[in-house]
Amino acid sequence: MAPRIVIVGAGFAGIEVARKLGRAGLPVTLIDRQNHHLFQPLLYQVATAALSPADIAEPIRKMLRRSPSVEVVLGDVVGIDRATRTVSLADGRTFACEILVLATGATHSYFGRDEWSAFAPGLKTIEDARRIRSRLLLAFERAEMSADPAERKRLMTIAVIGGGPTGVELAGSIAELARYTLARDFHHIRAETATVLLLEAGPRILAAFPDALAAYATAKLRNLGVTVRTHCAVEHVEDGRIVAGGEEIGVGLAIWAAGVRASPLGVLLGVETDRAGRIRVGRDLAVPGLEHVYALGDIALTPDAHGTPLPGLAQVAKQQGEYLGAALVAKIGRGETAKPFAFKNRGNTAIIGRHAAVFDFGWTRMRGWLAWAFWALIHVYLLVGFQHRLMVAMQWLWRYVTYERGSRLIAENSGAHSPPG
Amino acid sequence: MAPRIVIVGAGFAGIEVARKLGRAGLPVTLIDRQNHHLFQPLLYQVATAALSPADIAEPIRKMLRRSPSVEVVLGDVVGIDRATRTVSLADGRTFACEILVLATGATHSYFGRDEWSAFAPGLKTIEDARRIRSRLLLAFERAEMSADPAERKRLMTIAVIGGGPTGVELAGSIAELARYTLARDFHHIRAETATVLLLEAGPRILAAFPDALAAYATAKLRNLGVTVRTHCAVEHVEDGRIVAGGEEIGVGLAIWAAGVRASPLGVLLGVETDRAGRIRVGRDLAVPGLEHVYALGDIALTPDAHGTPLPGLAQVAKQQGEYLGAALVAKIGRGETAKPFAFKNRGNTAIIGRHAAVFDFGWTRMRGWLAWAFWALIHVYLLVGFQHRLMVAMQWLWRYVTYERGSRLIAENSGAHSPPG
Numbered sequence: 001m002a003p004r005i006v007i008v009g010a011g012f013a014g015i016e017v018a019r020k021l022g023r024a025g026l027p028v029t030l031i032d033r034q035n036h037h038l039f040q041p042l043l044y045q046v047a048t049a050a051l052s053p054a055d056i057a058e059p060i061r062k063m064l065r066r067s068p069s070v071e072v073v074l075g076d077v078v079g080i081d082r083a084t085r086t087v088s089l090a091d092g093r094t095f096a097c098e099i100l101v102l103a104t105g106a107t108h109s110y111f112g113r114d115e116w117s118a119f120a121p122g123l124k125t126i127e128d129a130r131r132i133r134s135r136l137l138l139a140f141e142r143a144e145m146s147a148d149p150a151e152r153k154r155l156m157t158i159a160v161i162g163g164g165p166t167g168v169e170l171a172g173s174i175a176e177l178a179r180y181t182l183a184r185d186f187h188h189i190r191a192e193t194a195t196v197l198l199l200e201a202g203p204r205i206l207a208a209f210p211d212a213l214a215a216y217a218t219a220k221l222r223n224l225g226v227t228v229r230t231h232c233a234v235e236h237v238e239d240g241r242i243v244a245g246g247e248e249i250g251v252g253l254a255i256w257a258a259g260v261r262a263s264p265l266g267v268l269l270g271v272e273t274d275r276a277g278r279i280r281v282g283r284d285l286a287v288p289g290l291e292h293v294y295a296l297g298d299i300a301l302t303p304d305a306h307g308t309p310l311p312g313l314a315q316v317a318k319q320q321g322e323y324l325g326a327a328l329v330a331k332i333g334r335g336e337t338a339k340p341f342a343f344k345n346r347g348n349t350a351i352i353g354r355h356a357a358v359f360d361f362g363w364t365r366m367r368g369w370l371a372w373a374f375w376a377l378i379h380v381y382l383l384v385g386f387q388h389r390l391m392v393a394m395q396w397l398w399r400y401v402t403y404e405r406g407s408r409l410i411a412e413n414s415g416a417h418s419p420p421g
Numbered sequence: 422m423a424p425r426i427v428i429v430g431a432g433f434a435g436i437e438v439a440r441k442l443g444r445a446g447l448p449v450t451l452i453d454r455q456n457h458h459l460f461q462p463l464l465y466q467v468a469t470a471a472l473s474p475a476d477i478a479e480p481i482r483k484m485l486r487r488s489p490s491v492e493v494v495l496g497d498v499v500g501i502d503r504a505t506r507t508v509s510l511a512d513g514r515t516f517a518c519e520i521l522v523l524a525t526g527a528t529h530s531y532f533g534r535d536e537w538s539a540f541a542p543g544l545k546t547i548e549d550a551r552r553i554r555s556r557l558l559l560a561f562e563r564a565e566m567s568a569d570p571a572e573r574k575r576l577m578t579i580a581v582i583g584g585g586p587t588g589v590e591l592a593g594s595i596a597e598l599a600r601y602t603l604a605r606d607f608h609h610i611r612a613e614t615a616t617v618l619l620l621e622a623g624p625r626i627l628a629a630f631p632d633a634l635a636a637y638a639t640a641k642l643r644n645l646g647v648t649v650r651t652h653c654a655v656e657h658v659e660d661g662r663i664v665a666g667g668e669e670i671g672v673g674l675a676i677w678a679a680g681v682r683a684s685p686l687g688v689l690l691g692v693e694t695d696r697a698g699r700i701r702v703g704r705d706l707a708v709p710g711l712e713h714v715y716a717l718g719d720i721a722l723t724p725d726a727h728g729t730p731l732p733g734l735a736q737v738a739k740q741q742g743e744y745l746g747a748a749l750v751a752k753i754g755r756g757e758t759a760k761p762f763a764f765k766n767r768g769n770t771a772i773i774g775r776h777a778a779v780f781d782f783g784w785t786r787m788r789g790w791l792a793w794a795f796w797a798l799i800h801v802y803l804l805v806g807f808q809h810r811l812m813v814a815m816q817w818l819w820r821y822v823t824y825e826r827g828s829r830l831i832a833e834n835s836g837a838h839s840p841p842g
């Protein structure tokens with residue numbers, strides 16, 4: 001009988017492992033806290049009202065509908081017993097397995113200042129995106145209400161903390177929202193005069209990209225009206241106020257895009273992790289010393305052939321998922337050992353705004369209009385499911401023509417807005 | 422100088438008044454608790470995962486962008502001072518006006534049992550729809566988790582309380598969701614065997630429709646697997662259990678579609694209301710005894726030419742909004758008095774499911790495939806804004822071909838699901 005395989009996490013890595021194993025008819029239990037797989041690279045577009053949550057989320061059960069050997073479980077893993085090879089959930093259920101695959105990804109890291117999270121939300125889930133969208137739109141609504149010019153200026157100051165791809169994409173998209181969409185909406189404020197700050201502690205934004213592309217991105221962001229500050233570490237965050245680079249700044253909203261740490265499953269497993277909580281694995285994605293336990297995607301620290309760790313990218317997670325799925329099928333079905341995982345760089349990308357993106361393929365680079373078109377094409381193609389692809393493509397096209405954003409809903413449950421009575 | 426007009430509520434009635442006055446360049450303040458206008462007739466489709474919230478909601482500011490004389494205010498009206506003609510908001514702001522238009526619609530009525538609302542949510546807002554969608558999908562997820570057949574049966578019992586158009590539409594849509602979409606998703610449960618109950622206290626469902634159409638709807642609902650019970654009043658509601666028609670029924674979810682009451686602005690105004698809290702107005706929509714105060718839509722009780730009250734329908738609200746807007750323009754601009762409001766019946770409709778709808782035009786009736794196609798056409802046409810129309814039409818078409826529902830997101834903030842850590 002084939003061994004029972006438990007996969008924890010249905011992100012880019014976990015879903016691919018499940019697909020490959022499911023296609024081979026192997027018995028799999030796939031556990032996730034959400035009922036949907038999320039296309040995280042476009043989450044910033046939900047946060048900035050360009051796409052709806054359902055455009056970039058797909059029910060996990062639907063994705064694996066044609067794989068009857070894969071059982072999908074909605075649940076929160078709170079314990080892993082290495083001795084009995086048992087995974088336990090918050091609701092008390094347990095799942096025994098012969099092979100355990102950990103793919104729970106990463107979450108925000110506030111570098112030990114978790115109290116900042118209430119005032120500078122990060123962007124990892126649909127709920128995060130809804131929260132940011134509501135607070136962003138509410139900041140402009142409140143500025144419109146205010147008669148005090150200083151308070152207006154504060155409310156119309158949006159600080160994005162962290163100059164990686166997510167920070168760049170958020171800052172660019174917020175600047176475009178203010179400049180082209182909200183600009184036409186208000187009477188008392190001029191939304192296009194909003195201050196969008198991109199604050200980066202290091203010497204430049206997009207540290208993972210070549211200098212020339214980072215310089216291009218900086219110039220393009222400035223064209224959009226974004227104030228890019230480097231060497232500007234955030235020292236304090238509270239409600240409506242941050243301190244960065246020694247300066248106190250009143251903000252209508254701060255968004256955290258500065259750091260990630262791995263999901264805490266490495267701790268549950270009781271194995272060695274790096275400072276970011278990532279589980280060190282070999283090039284076969286197995287956890288050294290633990291038979292039949294694998295980790296991949298953002299929760300894992302995987303060396304390439306030269307021993308350099310691979311970056312925490314969706315394409316790495318996806319390729320690792322495909323690799324591990326195929327490797328397990330080969331091992332279980334035919335007793336074969338797969339060659340070590342080798343990452344194929346499909347191009348590292350960040351989008352700044354309309355017509356402006358950067359692409360780094362290693363062997364060549366691309367920027368500007370062509371990079372933007374290429375980015376759009378690839379992301380539409382990658383989006384899971386035909387309906388989503390078509391819808392997203394059409395919404396983009398529509399927005400392109402009209403500068404319109406269709407999802408400008410303020411609907412956060414958390415009080416700022418009283419429920420209708 | 423033109424008098425300052427304050428409109429409270431940006432539903433079908435209020436938005437039309439604002440549009441007409443805005444087009445005439447009259448100074449208007451439009452106050453709403455939400456930043457979006459909602460196309461309520463399709464809200465049940467958001468609750469049953471067929472449409473996304475943004476598909477049926479449009480930013481109010483965007484709708485009135487071309488009317489610079491209309492100021493849009495996000496706020497919650499908590500007081501009306503008749504003497505000074507001042508409206509005050511929860512945040513302390515006040516707005517003085519010469520003419521006051523009340524159009525805040527209706528909300529759920531639990532007939533004095535407001536404690537039921539926690540266990541049997543109603544459907545009036547986007548948040549309501551999200552809540553119902555999440556709880557509905559979670560009920561099936563929990564049934565899938567459960568090993569106890571009785572508990573499974575309970576979780577897979579969905580009770581819709583109230584047999585009006587909303588109840589019929591919810592019950593039909595939930596039955597289709599279970600039968601055609603979720604049926605393919607689970608391993609342990611057979612979602613298509615879910616029990617969908619439609620409970621009506623009166624002698625038949627769709628009381629406002631002719632007998633023959635109600636009988637047709639009942640037959641069609643039964644074909645879909647809905648259990649329709651009439652003469653079945655709900656006596657008690659608690660978590661996971663209701664008592665209806667003397668029988669105790671375990672439920673995975675109960676939804677309240679049984680009663681509405683007017684928004685409490687009639688009380689704030691201190692005028693005579695009917696039992697449902699509606700403000701009695703004349704055929705000119707003015708509140709008797711109060712100069713320059715108007716009420717329309719679901720908050721108002723309007724007599725037709727024979728003194729019979731008009732029903733609480735979107736088309737009544739919309740026509741009243743158009744009427745009042747034009748009447749005020751005529752009055753302010755040219756000192757003319759408009760003829761009394763006359764409702765033109767565009768057809769009362771309810772949709773049961775694919776290919777099945779009923780239409781009552783008064784002078785004729787329609788049902789079945791043709792009524793369904795007509796319903797779809799009209800609703801697509803009515804949806805505000807070109808993008809929405811196109812998107813919604815395409816999603817319908819897609820669902821029609823595939824039996825798919827794209828928006829199956831479980832993402833309620835309220836705890837059932839722990840936030841990702």
